[in-house]
Amino acid sequence: MDALTALHRCGGSATWAELKGLTNRRGLDKALQLGVIVKHRHGSYALPRDDHRRAAGELCGVVSGLSAALHWGLKMKKEPEHPTVTVPRSRRVDASRREGVQLHRDTLPAGHVFQGVTSLARTVADCARWLPFDEAVCVADSALRSRLVTKEDLRAVVVSLPRTGRSRAMAVVEFADGRAANPFESCLRVIAAQVTGLCAEPQVEIGPHRVDLADRRLRLVIEAESYAFHGSKELFRADVRRYTWLATQQWVVARFLWEDVMHAPERVREALHLLVKTRLACSCLAATGGAPFI
Template identity: 30%
Template sequence: MRPGLTEVRDKQFGAFTAWQALCEYTRAEMRTRVDRGDWVRVFHGVYRESATTPTPQLRVEAARLSIGAQSLAAAYETAAELHGFAVSGSSTTHVLGVQRSRTSRLVVHGDRTGPGDLELIHGIVATNAIRTAVDVARTSDRLDALATLDSGLRLGLSCTALLAESERHRGRRGYVQAVELIELADGRAESPMESRTRLRCIDAGLPRPEPQVEVSTRNGLRRLDLGWPEWRIGLEYDSATWHSGEAAAARDDRRHNWLSADGWTVYYATATDVYQRPENFIEPIRCAMRGR
């Protein structure tokens, strides 16, 4: 990339406009780079290099450049990304602005903001952490919303503060869902899929499971993703990353054997189970509880 455009790109989190590119390249040169895949369109009239990761900072800045606004604030899941909260992984960028619009990749919300609602994070203006968490809890799918709330608590938010913030949203879409999920949130959850698995259990009417249950066995302390100590039943989210390969299988088998010897029954849930067939782990757990 030529020096003039490199300087502009670096000031804009990796994004640059077609007009800025044409100050350094001919139209034919620019078209060649786009056709080869060297440059990738982010939003209308705005590009990034293919090797540049489309971070939330880049996407928000690209949205500002595309719309031609003096400033935009990251909101909803995009703000949650900036705060380090767990999010669904959607590619849609959410910002607050005067010129409202909605496409599959960019949503400009016309939400009002009050004093203290915005802050600067990683060089980008965004809704503050507490408002962001409540906005996501109101508007996202329940499974994803609880994962965001759990991670927010893990990073220092409190249920008291979240409930207080939710009162400011009373009457808005999703208020009831937000309050319900805030009361279920638990900062002990160590991954988004653990949060989603826990909500599936609660929604199915099982007693509320305890996250990160510690079990003292004859071979030392063991920990389960979720558990019901009263019934000595555990539930593990079977992550392909953690539970794969011969070494992982041997480790899991030994762990499972010691838990079984201590009277625990452990069940497993995969991503497919959680998203599509939760009955695969819910019903065996329900039957085991009845038997005990």
């Protein structure tokens, strides 16, 4: 796939190691030349964001929400269609100036703003109260994964928010987990959390292997399958051997595609629901002396 599509697939920010399984170096170099992708000093690639700062400057506001998440290099389910800007509650902004901008009004404490952009913790908190749950979790997981903020930092900001949206934001923060490797895994974990009887933990070590999600009680492994992680014969062989080993240890492996997780979550949810029913039935048989737990 082309470099821009690959970057979107990776959540809007990625290193070459993350991109090379999806695109080639020539395509990335071309995207850099065209300016549709930019390279940061620390070696990661991202989408350009000059228009986000420009929009905030024109409104005398602060870059916030997903626009601020882009600034901080956070990964997300989908990039913002328009710049997100926060202005003081008393600021009057004509309709013509609001066009093409996602505008929010709030009183931002000085400690929540850094060089015209909401702080990392405030960015996560705002996304948590403004975005759908799965999109907000992607941002929060990414922030925790960066280790630049902790859950305590996020909780402290959330409790200072206006009452509207505060409980919603706290729910996102409590669910967030920095062990999730990317937005694909974050969204899969959100879907799994909606399935009764399933307790999926991210990045679980099983013997010599690490899996994306696992329910230890049900011995159920849930994998977010991406072309990026099967870009060579060696990686493909390693995965096949890993799944075979898990089967010998009586684990069932469910593998889900990016397209289904991101665009057909009901299909994933139904499959997980049926798997839970099957595994619970097997465990009941084993407990009563019937067929062994498989």
